[in-house]
Every structure is written in structure tokens, then in C-alpha cells.
Amino acid sequence: MSQNHTGRPSQEDIEWCYDAVHRVSRTFSLTISELDEPMARDICVGYLLCRVADTIEDAGHIPPAAQSELLRLYSQTLDPDADASVRTFDDAVNEWLPATLTDDWEVVDNAARAVGVFRSLDNHALESIRGPVRELVDGMAMFVDRYADEGGLRIKTLDELEEYCWYAAGTVGTLVTALVSHEATPEQTEQMEENARAFALLLQLVNVAKDAATDMEEENNVYLPLELLDEEGLDHSDVGNPDNVESLVPVIERVTARAEGYLDGAQTWLEAMPETRGNTLSAWAIPFLLAVGTIRELRERPADVIENGNVKITRDEVHAVCQQFIGDSSPPIGDLRTRIRKQPLHEY
Template structure:
């Protein structure tokens, strides 16, 4: 579950993508429906852009977008087998579109809210709303300097065609939770300044924000997982823990980037709330996340789902321990990431969870 930020300029996220276009010179590569690319004219005119029916992403196109828009998800999603790999990938990309619109630094608060409302109409399949026309409108004044995000916006028709091509029940889940997220983002922006800057005022407002941008992601993933009938008996427990899993990952992300965010004018940690209280809440949430993973394991979840959910938990716990010790900005090294992945794979080979997860989850209910 990768977590996301909302309501402010993209900032640190821009480092994740390769520079594939020169926005300043209006030489933006726009992906036409069906995966082809069409250049935007240098005068910014988009009236002659292709309008043919969009086809779903090929597997390589989907993987390419994940690589260019999220280093973390590009690492985690290949751990999943099909059909979850494609479904989760599409879910992430839909949320990335919403996130890009909300984080549009060149746009005013009201322009961002209008763009989110238009995207909401697309997801609701409102008659007369054209995905191609909307994506061209968004790109007429690019909302981001991140070339991967802009290319994804240009491919909105292809993204929606891909959504229509997956399992119907999975498509309904994605639409439902992405819609809830988009609506929540609009509510967040309603409390921002005209320029779109937001400062949260309390620990509860921080938790509410985390639910919108991360807790709902946990719920989305859980509903996809419990389509597997083996997990049905554990579904209520998983559903109760899923928002806390997402909140924990988001809080760790906020704590990690707090110093850089403050430099760039973003204040997510509310005034008057002690840093230790946020760290404690994140730690409690990661305990819930460990219990979520253990519930999946006890339910007989397939290996790919266990790997996909356990890896971000291990990295978040390692990051939180560093943050408590060293403060904001601390990050786990690539060597630690590699070691954690190897440890995870070795444990799954034995039909077990890593000892660190079992220890974090604590004693089984009713156990000694």
C-alpha cells in the first residue's frame, strides 16, 4: 500500500520519475488512445488530438507507467500474480491521476476542485463527459512538471478503457473507492487557501486526512483480496484493520518527509501536537498492520498477496525505528530493502511470516 499526499504541490514526488518531456517548451509527449504517442503542438493547441476509441493498456505499457510514476509501487506490484497485478496497478494509476489534479501547483484551489469534479464524472460514467477532451483541457496548462504524471493524464481514456476490461467485480471496487477518494480530496481542498496550501489543525484532522489518502487505499485492496473465497471468513477482521494499515504507512511517510515538506511550505504535523504522539500512533497502526498480515496468513492467502502486504510493513517499521532515533529525513538504505526482501522470501518459502511481523503482531487472541 503505497501512501500518497494531497492538497499541495507535488514537491518530493517529482524525483521518482524520469524526465521524459520538456514542459517549459511545450514539448509534452501525449499518449494517444491505444498506447500510441502524439506530440502536443508547440503552441499548446490540442484541437487536432486523436479521438479514436481507446484500447486497454498492454501489460508493458502498464508496467512502464508504474515505473515512471511510482518507484515503490513499481517494486511492489510485480509481487502480485494476475489478475490482481493488473487490477492493483490500475487502481494505483487512477489514484495517481486524482493526486496529480489535487496537487496541481500552477492551479488555484477552485481549479483543482473543478478538475477533481470532472474526474469524478468520468468515474461515474456521466453521459456527455469525454475523457479525451478533459485530459486535453488538463494538459493545456500542465498541472505538474513531472513528465510521467502528464503522460498518464494524457492517457486517461486508455486508463478508463482498461478499467472496463478487468473483472466486473474488481472494476466496481476500483470505481467505488477511487470515487470516495476523489470526493474526499475535494473536501480537503475546501479547507485550503486559494493557492491550495493546507495546514492541518489537530491530530484528528491528520487522521481524517490519512483516511482519505491512505485508509481508503487499504479498504480498496482488502475488497480485491477478499474476492478470493478462501479469505471470506476473515473478511470482517481484515476490513476492520485495513484503514489502520493505510494510516500507519501514511504517518510514517509524513514523519519521514516532515523537514523537506516544511521547507516547501507544507505543514502536515499540526501545531500543538507532540511529535512523539504521532510516532506512537504510527507504531500502534503498524501493529494493526502486522495483525492484518497475520490474518491473511491464517486465512490461507496466496503467497503473492502475503508478499505484497508484508513488504511495505517491514519497510515502514524499519523507517519508523530510524525516525524515532534520528529524526525527520531518515531513510532505510537500499541494502536494508534488499535484506528485508530476502528475509521475506525465505520466510514465505517455509510457509511462514518473517519473525519481525509475528513479534510486532503480538500474541494470538486467546493465546498464552
């Protein structure tokens, strides 16, 4: 069961946070492995706080009204001015824990540990993390309420999709920008603030495109916009049906193109980023370049999203991308982006 903390977290709690991220997210595991302290701990804890909310939002066994109530209660535990304790959230979520805990639900069950480590961070980190995470949690609650009668999210338009993607992933761009901006030049800060949205939407739109069928099957959420489906004579209920592959491919391609449109802004965000507070270019360049590779695969085989459940790049390519940043190497991001967009990096 989860543990509540009223004082400073133990080293065991901190180590648990790192271990939990490595178990629930391959992408963020790579990112955190590339960071130094204190940035590594800040991002690790910030990510886990978001993961708690994401797991609750995706839980098909929890009625929408209970989901939104849990999300709002959880948000209040992060508000220093609210009279809400993490124990209250623990008690409320306990009845919805599965009998057998997956790695994701173990994080929910141990939310108090993540919150305890979060509360131990320095004031700059606290303020940089709190706002973006609460925006994510509150945004998820809003979307759950919006589609409560549907039993799952049913995105209607491209604009609404981007609104959702902002709440689901905007935290990444704004949180990182806030953490490093106080040691950045005014020009760097301006560039990062202007392009943080592009970095976040790039990553999330790629996820929407590659996981469209899986999201419906496992979470009963359909993020492919109805306005695009309607143009192909489809509706939300048709997503994931192999008989509709030919009609779904143009929709996958449109969402992929939308993601690709954010590559320039995301690259600008990366190139403006200072390497301070333990931050490193590689930590964020790697997921950026993996997104480029996934876009390439989505362009080449969009039907696999429906026929095979998703589209992924190979472990060999992931390894090849990571190898570019070994030691003090700082390869030109633009050159790598161009090469990866043409073919898998390990095939050169």
C-alpha cells in the same frame, strides 16, 4: 499527448501502465512485482488512477478552485452513471500540464490510458476499485476546497490528519480487501474489513512524519497538525526551518507514535489476507516491514526530517526485506517486525 480509448485497451497500454508505476513509485513497484495476475493488473491500474489525483492535488501551480474542479471532473470519469468522458478531463487538465513532463505528470497526461485499462477489467475488479478510488479523489477535492484560502493544506488537529490520511491512503486497505474478500472465509473478510484502516493509516502517517519538511517545500502542504505545533510554540510556517529543529522533533515523534499505534491492526490485516486472485502476502508485507524500519529510523533520528529533508531506510535493508520472501518462503511477519524494529535487517 494523452490517448483516449473507446474500446478495449491495447497490450501497449497495459504495458505502459506497468512501466509507469515502476517509474513513479518505488514502493508500489515492489508490491506489483510480487503479485501475480489478475491482482497485479488490478493493483497497477488502481494505483495509477489514484496517482493522477495525487499529482493534481500536490500541484502548487494550479489554483485551488481549478484543482478541485479537475478532481471532481476526474472522479466523474470513473462514475458509470455520469455523463462525463475522459476526453473532457483531458481537455481540462491540458492547460495545466508543465512544459516539461515529469514521470508523475506523464501519468496525468495519459490518464485516458489508465482509465481505458480500468474499464476493461472484470466486473468484480471494476466495482472493487471504483468506490475506493472515487472516495480518495472526492476526499482530496474536499480538502483542497477546505484550505483554498491558504494556498496549500494546513492540517489543524490529529483527528483531521487521520481524516486526510484515510482519503489519501485508505484506498489501499479497502481496495485490496474488496478484491480478495469474495474468495475469503467470513472470518478472514471480517478481520480484513476491521483492520484495513490500520494498514492504510500506518503507511500514510509514516509518510507524513518522514516527509514533513519536503511536503512544505515542494508542495506547500503542511500535514503536521497545528495543535501539536502550538504545544511547542510553533505554527505551520515554522515547519522546515532548521532553526526550529529542537521544537519540531517532539511533533515528529508524536506523529511517528501515532503511526506505530497502527502496527498491530496492520499486522492482523496482513495475516488474515487470503492469497487468491494472484494476491501474495509478500506484496503487502514488504511495505509493512519497510514502514516498521522507517519508524525505527524516525525514532532514532527525528531531527533528520528537518535537517536532511526526510528519513529513509537504506537500499541494503530494502533488499534484505525482499529477500525474506524469495521463492515459497512465508516468514512469520511478527518475528520480522520485532527484529526490524530493533535494528536494520541486513545487520543481523
